[in-house]
Amino acid sequence: MVAAGSDAVPAGRESAVTVRASLPLFRKPSVLPGFGLTLGFTVSYLSIIVLVPLAALIVKSSGLGWSGFWTAVTTPRVLAAFQVSFGLSFAAALTNAIFGLLVTWVLVRYDFPGKRLVDALVDLPFALPTAVAGIALSALYAPNGWLGKPLNELFGMKVAFTPLGIAIALTFIGLPFVVRTVQPILQDLPPEEEEAAASLGASRLQIFGGIILPAILPALVTGFALSFARGIGEYGSVIFIAGNMPGLTEILPLLIVIKLEQYDYAGAAAVGTAMLAVSFVMLLILNLLQQWMRSRHAR
Amino acid sequence: MAIQVSGITKRFNDFTALDSVDLEVRSGELLALLGPSGSGKTTLLRIMAGLESPDAGGLLLNGEEALGLKPRDRQVGFVFQHYALFRHMTVFDNVAFGLKVRPRGQRPSSAEIRRRVTELLDLVQLSPFAGRYPAQLSGGQRQRVALARALAIEPKVLLLDEPFGALDAKVRKELRRWLRKLHEDIHVTSVFVTHDQEEALELADRVVVMNQGRIEQIGSPAEVYDHPASAFVYEFLGQVNRLDCTVEGGIAHIGDGALAIATDGGVQGRAVAYVRPHDLGVTPAVGGPARISGIHVVGPDARIDIDLAGLALEAEMDRERLATLGIVAGDRCAVHIDRARVFAR
Numbered sequence: 035m036v037a038a039g040s041d042a043v044p045a046g047r048e049s050a051v052t053v054r055a056s057l058p059l060f061r062k063p064s065v066l067p068g069f070g071l072t073l074g075f076t077v078s079y080l081s082i083i084v085l086v087p088l089a090a091l092i093v094k095s096s097g098l099g100w101s102g103f104w105t106a107v108t109t110p111r112v113l114a115a116f117q118v119s120f121g122l123s124f125a126a127a128l129t130n131a132i133f134g135l136l137v138t139w140v141l142v143r144y145d146f147p148g149k150r151l152v153d154a155l156v157d158l159p160f161a162l163p164t165a166v167a168g169i170a171l172s173a174l175y176a177p178n179g180w181l182g183k184p185l186n187e188l189f190g191m192k193v194a195f196t197p198l199g200i201a202i203a204l205t206f207i208g209l210p211f212v213v214r215t216v217q218p219i220l221q222d223l224p225p226e227e228e229e230a231a232a233s234l235g236a237s238r239l240q241i242f243g244g245i246i247l248p249a250i251l252p253a254l255v256t257g258f259a260l261s262f263a264r265g266i267g268e269y270g271s272v273i274f275i276a277g278n279m280p281g282l283t284e285i286l287p288l289l290i291v292i293k294l295e296q297y298d299y300a301g302a303a304a305v306g307t308a309m310l311a312v313s314f315v316m317l318l319i320l321n322l323l324q325q326w327m328r329s330r331h332a333r
Numbered sequence: 334m335a336i337q338v339s340g341i342t343k344r345f346n347d348f349t350a351l352d353s354v355d356l357e358v359r360s361g362e363l364l365a366l367l368g369p370s371g372s373g374k375t376t377l378l379r380i381m382a383g384l385e386s387p388d389a390g391g392l393l394l395n396g397e398e399a400l401g402l403k404p405r406d407r408q409v410g411f412v413f414q415h416y417a418l419f420r421h422m423t424v425f426d427n428v429a430f431g432l433k434v435r436p437r438g439q440r441p442s443s444a445e446i447r448r449r450v451t452e453l454l455d456l457v458q459l460s461p462f463a464g465r466y467p468a469q470l471s472g473g474q475r476q477r478v479a480l481a482r483a484l485a486i487e488p489k490v491l492l493l494d495e496p497f498g499a500l501d502a503k504v505r506k507e508l509r510r511w512l513r514k515l516h517e518d519i520h521v522t523s524v525f526v527t528h529d530q531e532e533a534l535e536l537a538d539r540v541v542v543m544n545q546g547r548i549e550q551i552g553s554p555a556e557v558y559d560h561p562a563s564a565f566v567y568e569f570l571g572q573v574n575r576l577d578c579t580v581e582g583g584i585a586h587i588g589d590g591a592l593a594i595a596t597d598g599g600v601q602g603r604a605v606a607y608v609r610p611h612d613l614g615v616t617p618a619v620g621g622p623a624r625i626s627g628i629h630v631v632g633p634d635a636r637i638d639i640d641l642a643g644l645a646l647e648a649e650m651d652r653e654r655l656a657t658l659g660i661v662a663g664d665r666c667a668v669h670i671d672r673a674r675v676f677a678r
Contacts, residue, residue, distance in 0.1 A: 226417035229384050230479075232404040233411040234431035234486055244434070248421040 088310065095303035106304040111280050112289065115305075119286040120312065122197055123265030126204035131258045134212030135250075141213070142220045156213045159206055164270030171203050172275040195277030200285065203271045208261030215257035219250050252327045259320040266313055335360040335490055335522035336381060341390030343376055343546075350376040351387065352546040358490075358524055363516045365533035366526045368543035369569065374526045377543075378492050381524065382411045395489055410483030410521075414495040416475040418467040424478050425463040428453055431486035453481040456515070473504040480512075484521075493525035497532065509536055530570050534558060542566050564676040567607040574608040574646050578675065585675050588644040591622055592668065596675040603678045610649035612672040615639065617660050621667040628655070628662055639668060 098106060106112070141153055159167065175182040175193035185191045193199045223246065231241045269287040276283045286309055293302035336358035343351040351373045358364050366374040379385040381392065383404035392399045399407055419427050426433075428450045432441055441449065454460045457477040467475055476496060483491060496512070497505040513536055516523060527533050533540045534554040542549045542557060542565075550562040561567040568575065576592075578585040580600050586593050587606060594606065615625075615637060623646075627638040635655045639646040646668065660666060 224415075224417065226413045226415065227419060229404070230411065230413060230417040230482075231419070231430065231434075233382055233384070233407070233409055234434065234482065235405045236430070236434040237405065240434045244430070245419060 091303055091306050091310065095300060095307040098300045098304055102300075103304050103307075106301045107308040111284070112286075112305055112308075114281040115284050115286045115289045116308075116312070118197065118200065118282075118284060119266055119309075120316075122201045122285075123204055123262050123268075126201050126208055126265050127258050127262035129201070129205050130208045130212045130261045131254055134209055134257065134261075135216060135254060137209070138213050138216045138220055142217060156210050159208075160210050164207060164268065165274070167206060168203060168271035168274035171206065171271065172199070175199055175202065175275065194275050195279075195283065197283055199275040199277070200272050200283060203275050204265040204268060207268055207271055208264050211260035211264060212254070212257035215260065216250055216253045219253040220246075223249055248327075252324050255320060255324050255327070259317055259324075262320075263313060263317060266309070335395060336524070337391075337393040337396075338377070338381070339391045339393075341377065341380060341387045341392065343373070343380065343385065343387045349546050351380075353390070354546070354548055356541060356548065356551070358522060359539075360522055361520045362538040363513075363523045363525070363536065365537035365540045366524060366543060367528070367530060367533040367540055367569075369528060371545075372543040373546040374528075374543050375494055378494055378524060378526050381490070382409050382492050383407050384411070408486065408489045410486060410488030410491045412476070412479050412483050412491070412493040412496050414498045416467070416472075416479045416499075418475055418478055418482070420467055422466075423463065424454070424459060424465050424467070424470070425450055427467070427478055428481045428485050430482065449485065450481075453485055456484075457481045471504075472500045473508055476500065476508065480515075484519075488521065491521050491523040493523065495526055495528070497529075498527070505532075512536065534570070542569065544569070561607075561674065564605060564607065567674060567676075572610050572647065572649070574610065574613065576606045576608065576644065576646075577678075578604055578606045580604050580675060585673070588642050591642045591644070592670065594670050594673050594675075596673075600675050600677045604675050605678055606670075606673045606675045608646075608670050608673045610636070610647045612670060613639075613646060613648040614669045614671055615648050615650070615658065615660065616667050616669070617658055617664055618667040619665060621665040623666050623668050625660055625662050625664045625666055628660075639666070641668060 095103060137156065141149065141156075172194050173179055175185075177183065177186055177192065177194065179194070182192075182194055185193060191198075193202065227245050227249075228241050231245050236244065267287065269285075269291075272285050273288055276285060276288070278284050278288055286305060290302045290305050293299075293305065336356075338354055338356040338358075341351050341354045342349070354373070354377060356377075366377060368374045376385060380387050381394075383399070383402060386400070394402075394407060394409070404411075419430065422430065429446050432446045432449065435441075451460065451463075454463055457480060459474060459477055459481070462470060462474065462478075467478065470478065476499075480493075480496075497508055500508065509532060525536070534557075537554060539551060540554055540557050541551050544565050550557050550566050552560075552562075557566060558570055561570060567573055576587045578587040580586075580596055580602060583596055584593050585596050585600075585604060585606050596604075615623075623639050623641040625637060626640045626645075629636045629638075630652060633651055635650055635652050637648040637650070637655075637660075639648060648668070
């Protein structure tokens with residue numbers, strides 16, 4: 035990894051020539067110069083920022099050996115935390131995909147007083163320290179909170195310190211991802227396609243399902259994937275509202291912190307590695323799905 | 334009649350796009366809405382299709398009040414300047430769309446849809462491209478797909494918004510001929526919008542010339558070209574020399590009396606005479622009042638710039654005639670006007 039970095043440093047014409055000779059497969063005639071330099075920079079940058087820490091994580095967990103690793107990640111407590119983290123992140127991302135799309139739709143398609151304010155509000159979950167969000171949410175949804183009390187008295191619903199609370203926190207922090215990825219696509223959608231569909235006899239539902247949704251679906255999936263990934267890694271906003279009961283409302287990041295506090299570094303690294311593997315596979319699948327959808331657009 | 338527009342007015346904020354427009358489109362005809370940009374022609378077309386609603390006025394489609402109808406209920410085929418094809422659908426699915434979205438009771442069977450789409454693709458000569466996506470087609474092909482898609486719903490009226498505007502000159506000409514032929518075959522009432530006078534004159538049965546939200550003239554291509562109703566129409570249709578003049582007793586004096594022409598109307602005083610370049614005759618004359626300032630040969634024709642006592646004129650003749658006259662730039666000559674129209678100022 036580090037070797038790749040030193041390879042890429044030399045600049046100028048000579049290094050470009052050597053790269054051209056050594057990478058015949060990737061070389062396509064192009065008016066843009068600097069392929070060798072930029073690729074080298076990209077690889078070394080990604081290595082230092084992303085790959086080296088991840089590799090260190092895997093190396094650390096490999097100290098346990100294969101069987102030790104397997105035992106560490108298949109204890110009932112870890113498996114339950116997997117279910118909580120991935121299941122609730124998925125549910126929250128799905129909620130965001132649906133309602134985030136609705137928010138985007140309103141922001142793009144309609145004009146109303148205070149629209150810019152609402153538009154700015156969407157980004158707040160990005161900016162707010164997650165712990166602040168978590169404390170605010172748990173205060174709101176606690177059994178004696180503003181929302182928790184009526185919900186409990188009227189519907190017998192408990193939100194704080196249940197999986198539902200976790201889902202709400204994850205939905206809160208994931209919303210901007212969906213809105214901000216779908217918004218530009220929806221904005222650039224030419225109105226003529228919808229007008230053409232309308233004059234051909236399509237109903238509003240048919241126009242949405244047949245014309246608009248296919249066009250924004252790749253962006254929607256991206257937003258979903260980002261929201262999902264963010265949810266899996268989220269820590270600050272969840273731990274306050276979750277109640278953190280092992281096997282029930284304990285999320286994976288918290289479990290890792292608990293293991294660290296018990297000086298079980300290898301165990302923590304093992305859970306982290308397993309999380310990484312599952313997330314990577316899921317994001318890869320989402321990416322492939324997107325690519326397939328884009329290729330159908332043939333554009 | 335197929336379409337009757339009465340008193341349609343449309344404003345966008347303080348811009349009046351259409352100012353109480355009345356128009357009758359006859360059943361089966363091919364009508365051109367011709368005008369410069371901002372003249373309201375596209376707005377009028379979009380109102381007919383239901384894509385825009387007017388502030389005032391009435392619209393009858395086949396004798397039925399249509400303003401209350403949604404676009405989907407008007408049975409109108411609309412073709413957009415930039416095609417507006419569904420990007421994520423193949424050519425086949427694009428054409429089939431209008432049939433597939435029909436309510437269950439009226440929807441043809443899938444075999445019937447397949448048959449009709451194939452038939453339409455044959456009609457627009459695109460059968461080999463049924464499986465392609467719009468992005469894989471040329472501009473001319475895309476516009477033919479858009480036309481097939483609009484025809485699939487068997488519209489009572491076909492509306493085309495600058496259908497050839499985005500195409501290059503050669504394809505535009507081909508597609509124009511092809512559309513004329515198609516219209517002769519299927520005879521669906523059609524209205525198309527264009528700012529290209531040549532296109533309107535060549536293609537349409539009747540031409541509606543629009544300017545600033547009003548109709549200036551309605552007539553056959555020959556009528557509007559030969560007998561323009563207003564100065565605007567004269568200037569908009571083809572090249573024209575615009576000459577300030579003074580009319581006294583039926584005679585228009587141009588350029589301090591360098592030229593004089595008889596007028597037909599009752600215009601008196603200061604006026605403007607409009608002379609087409611091909612109605613301006615040139616004869617070589619040593620010591621004549623005018624001077625040839627330049628000759629430009631454009632294909633089979635020659636354009637001659639003339640300087641008549643400081644007045645710039647443009648004449649047009651074929652190259653054969655130019656050779657017979659034997660004039661070159663810098664020669665003195667005499668000019669005479671074969672035909673002119675004088676409008677009061």
